[in-house]
Structure formats: structure tokens, C-alpha cells
Amino acid sequence: MLLGVNIDHVATLRQARYALLPDSPNAEPSPLQAALDAAEAGADSITIHVRGDRRHMQDRDAFELREQCPLPLNLEMGVSDGMLALALELKPEFVCLVPESREEVTTEGGLDVLSRLDEVKACVDRLRTAGIRVSLFIDPDVGQVEAAAETGGEMIELHTGCFANALGDERSAEIERLIDAARCGAGMELQVNAGHGINYGNLPALFEVPHLAELNIGHAIVSRAMRVGMGEAVREMKTAMAQYPG
Numbered sequence: 001m002l003l004g005v006n007i008d009h010v011a012t013l014r015q016a017r018y019a020l021l022p023d024s025p026n027a028e029p030s031p032l033q034a035a036l037d038a039a040e041a042g043a044d045s046i047t048i049h050v051r052g053d054r055r056h057m058q059d060r061d062a063f064e065l066r067e068q069c070p071l072p073l074n075l076e077m078g079v080s081d082g083m084l085a086l087a088l089e090l091k092p093e094f095v096c097l098v099p100e101s102r103e104e105v106t107t108e109g110g111l112d113v114l115s116r117l118d119e120v121k122a123c124v125d126r127l128r129t130a131g132i133r134v135s136l137f138i139d140p141d142v143g144q145v146e147a148a149a150e151t152g153g154e155m156i157e158l159h160t161g162c163f164a165n166a167l168g169d170e171r172s173a174e175i176e177r178l179i180d181a182a183r184c185g186a187g188m189e190l191q192v193n194a195g196h197g198i199n200y201g202n203l204p205a206l207f208e209v210p211h212l213a214e215l216n217i218g219h220a221i222v223s224r225a226m227r228v229g230m231g232e233a234v235r236e237m238k239t240a241m242a243q244y245p246g
Helices: 008-018 031-040 059-068 081-090 114-129 142-151 161-165 168-187 219-228 230-241
Strands: 002-006 045-049 073-077 094-097 133-138 155-159 191-195 212-217
Touching (some): 008 045, 031 059, 031 230, 045 059, 059 081, 081 114, 094 114, 114 133, 133 142, 133 191, 142 168, 161 168, 168 191, 219 230
Parallel strands (some): 073 094, 094 133, 155 191
16 A cells, blocks of 8 residues: 655645745745655655645645656646646646635545536546546545546545544444445446545554555644654654555
């Protein structure tokens, strides 16, 4: 199982002080340096979300990472003309289509592919024509998995936020939802990834879900990095993920 490290919240910390001083030589911390540290520690890819409101990652961050980080770049983006134009210029290895609302603190819930099928399919077609592999960030719902397959995307990323926040019987129910969605995706020959809210504590419970190829983890790793450094935080997560039975 591969690890994609999301470094958005490195940029969040920088923007808290330097949003109005983007060219300051004092602007820190550096998302690029965080990505390089993650790469050295064994991360398999770097994930960033350039949002429409540019609240954390900026366009220049994306292009710096594309040019200077040796790892594959996974761009999370909303389904919009502006984001599509950015992706086609940036040409990351992967794009993950996500929902986006200005009111949310971070991405909450999966993309409703069922209700936006034609729009999403058109976006997927443009990206795939440009040679970019496409994933769709969806709730663990069989109907959404089937709609994602219909778009022509190669991958799904199952939203694990409800799993991460659930306790007791509710968590068991969320695991069953993830299991059903993962089996459905694998049966449709989609690569099955997962992400959102996964941390060092709840990771082992996720091992019940079959067919997981990649986890995209950001907040937990960035938070742990404040104590032990980015490299050690990534190594710890990779060690924990190595226990996945596959």
C-alpha cells in the first residue's frame, strides 16, 4: 500500500502569517521543503489541493513542486473550468476530483458524481486526453462507485472521514460501508484509494477494508511532524501501513 502525503497544512501555517506578503524572503514553512523531506523518508507521492479561494496552496507552490520534487504529484481540485485550466497547464501525474465549498474548513464529504455525471465525465475526458490519471473522491456508497466508473476515471478515493469520526458500533458500520465500496470498485477494475481523517491511531481499524492501493494522509502527518519532524512522521506512518494485509 502506497502513501501519498498531503502537505496542504504546511501552506496553511505559512499563509497564517504571509498571505499578504507572498514574496517575502521570510515566508515559512516551505511546502516544497516539506515535500522533499517526505520524499527522502519514503513517501510515494505528494498530494496538494489548490482551492478556488487559494486559502492554503498557491499556484506557484504547485509549479515549484512539479518542477523540483521527484515524487509524483497528485492535484486535488474542484470540478470547474478554472481548476481544469490549471491542471492542464501543470500536468500532474494524478488529479483527484473533489467537492469544494467556500464555507467548509476542509473537504467534507465526497463528490456527488451521481448528480453531476455529465459535468464530471467531461472533466475526466479532458484530463485523460492530456495524459493525466484521474481519481474521484467519493463517499463509500456503491451508487457513487458505479457512477465514478461510468466517468472513465481510473481510480476512486474513498472518503474515510465518517469512519475516522465514528465510535463503537457506528465505526463498525462505517467499516462495512468502506468494505462494500472497495469490493465494488475493485470489481469494476478501479484502483481503490482512501483518505480523510486517517491517523496513527485509527489506521489499524482500516486494515479490514480490502483492495486498498494508496492512502492519502495529511493532517495527522503534519501534526506529528511538529513533534518529530516531517521525515520521522512519514517513516512512522509507512511502518504502520506496512502491516496492511493487502
